[in-house]
Every structure is written in C-alpha cells, then in structure tokens.
Amino acid sequence: MRRLPIAAHTSQPWRIHEVAPDFEVEDVWVLRTPGGANDFPRLVALFASDDWPESAPLVVRFLWQARWKLGALFGWDAAGAGVGSRVTPIRDRLPGDLREAPTGPQYEPFVSVFQLEREWVAELANRTVHCVFHLGWVPDGAGGYRGQMAGLVKPNGRLGRAYMSAIKPLRYLIVYPVLVRRIEREWMVAAINVDPVASDAERPAREE
Template sequence: MRLPSTAHTSRPWRIHELAADFRLEDVWAMPTPGGPDDLGRLVRQFADGTGDYVDSPVPRLLFAIRWKLGALLGWDEPGTSVGARVPTLRDRLPADLREGLRGPDFRAFTSVYQTHDEWAAEMGNKTVHGVLHIGWVPDGAGGHRGQMAVLVKPNGLLGRLYMAGIKPFRYLGVYPALLRQIGREWQANAGAGSAG
C-alpha cells in the first residue's frame, strides 16, 4: 500500500542526514509482518533474491524494455555508476555508521549501511542516483513490518524526464507486483523457518 511522504519523513531515520539533497519519490508499506528484530531477515531476503525483480509478466516486460533502452542509450555504462559518475553516500557516513554493519549488496544496488531498524542501498546510472531505504516500523497492531522508501537525485533534464516517464509504470505495474512478490517470499520463508 502506498503511504504518504510523512510516513518516511516523520521518522528519525539516519538517512535524512545523509540524503538531504535527494527527493523522496515513493513510500510503501511492505506486507512483511514480524517482530521488532526482523529487519535483518528482510534484508537477507532482498540480498538472497534470485531471478527477475518481479515474477509477474507485465512488470517483467517493463524491466526488459528498460534494460534494453538502457543498453541502447548507454544509461547503465560502467562510468555512470555510484563511485564513478556520482560519489557514494558511504563517503557521507558519520563514524558510528561507517564502523557499523554495512549490509549486503544486491543486484545493481550497493549497500550503504544497516542498523537495527533501517537499511539503505544505492545505485546510480546516467539518469539518476537512487537510494532504496527499508525501514522497520511498528504496524499499529502490536507487530512490525517493512516500509520501503525510494529517494532520487535526477541527473539533469534527462533524469527528470526519465522519472516523470516511468512514474505511471511504477505505480500501476512495478511496485504493486514487487510488493506482492516480497510478501509471498516473506510468508514462504516464515513457513520454511518454522518447519525447519
């Protein structure tokens, strides 16, 4: 379920001090019910993921089109990534986060830091520098769940046009399918954990 921006901005996340120059693009509640200490389990699920980003046909097609366009237009060339075109957010970390748990990299994302209740990973290409922020929040019913925020810093006019162009696809196809898949994996892993 999509959430208002305040669901992210009102929380005392460490990402606020590190990514103040990024724009908050999206905030979503994740179907990952759990206890107060389950963020690590959710992070491992992201990092251990195999196969497509999403397993639904329409979002898979959208990702395939995006990767093809990126290859044709040079959006994802090696010199456009974090550490090449843009500096990593790890360079901004205060000592306690730099010396703490970093968290795992996954796919095109490089982990920035992980705490007890938040994890941030970044990616960059010719269009944007993006941050995926996963927070672990009380669910209002005595439990906890994940909350996903996407922060971006568009790269000039190209980046702004790109973000505007993909917005309807993100809302109508990609995020709903992604969240359903995360929820299914979360439930399957809970069953496997209790069976083992």
C-alpha cells in the same frame, strides 16, 4: 492502498535523513510483513536473496529487459555513469558510527551503503538519476512491526526528470505492486515454515 504518504518516511528517525538530505522522497510503500522487534534482518535477507525479476510475471520481465536495452542504446548505464564515477558514493558522506556499521548484503544492481537494526540503505546511479533504496522496520500499531520501503532520488538534470516522469506510471501500476506482493507472499510462506516454539523463544516480549 500500498503506497503511503511521504510523511510516513520523513517522520521516522531514519539515519538516511542526515546523510542524504538533498534527495527527494519519490514514494513510500507499506510491506505487510508482520514480525517482532528483531525480525528485520530476515526481511533484508529476503530482499537480497530474491531472484527478482527473473521469476516475476512476464510483463515485469519485459519492462525490466526493455529498460536495460534502452540504457545500452542511449548509454545510460555506461562506464563512468555510476556510483563512484558520475556521483560520489553516499558511503563517503557517512559519519563515523555509520562507517563502522555493516554495509548490508549484495543487492545488484544496487550497492549496499549501511544496515542497522531497523534500517537498510542501498544506492544506484546512472546517467539519468542517483537513487536510494531504503528499507525500514516500523511499529505496526498493534504491538509488532512491519516493513516499509521507500525510494529516494536525485534526477540528473532535465534528462533525469523526464526519465522519472516517463517511468512513474509503470512503477506505480505494475513494477512496485508486483514486487511488494511478491515479498509479502514470500515472507508469509517463510513464517509458516518457522518453528513457532523456537521463534517465540528467540523473540523478546513485545513492549510496544
């Protein structure tokens, strides 16, 4: 089972809790990306550099293109519907210490908000929803760490809730499983290519 209970996200001491308490946690996904305490930046970089969805399976590319065509038809993604226009950027809510933190890499169509040692947040808004992509680095229970992905949403009225309900089966059955497996596969391929001697030298001894 790749999906996790909502509590897997809410029980973690993430900073996103304090800056976006009005968002609903839509879903949480486990990422089988084993690593050490300091490996989170590699996972963030992997997401940011991935050419999703261009190299995804045909069905995913079809769904992705269909979504943007519908958005153009109904004006969901029109100017004035995004972050900084229809909705106030989450970055405007950040306390001082988070404002000074790195924003994180470019991750279109999302806008990066902040990146910490074990947490990365990006946001996206249109006429249907204001959503947050959350990536975390959590203990795996065996002395190491792994990734965890969550989606937080604030639907825009009835339109937003109808939209989220309509796309839920596609997200749960096709889009997210494909994305998760792709990231896991690329993570393991990258791990094989890492010099084990250099990796061990750079990685501190696991204490957990």
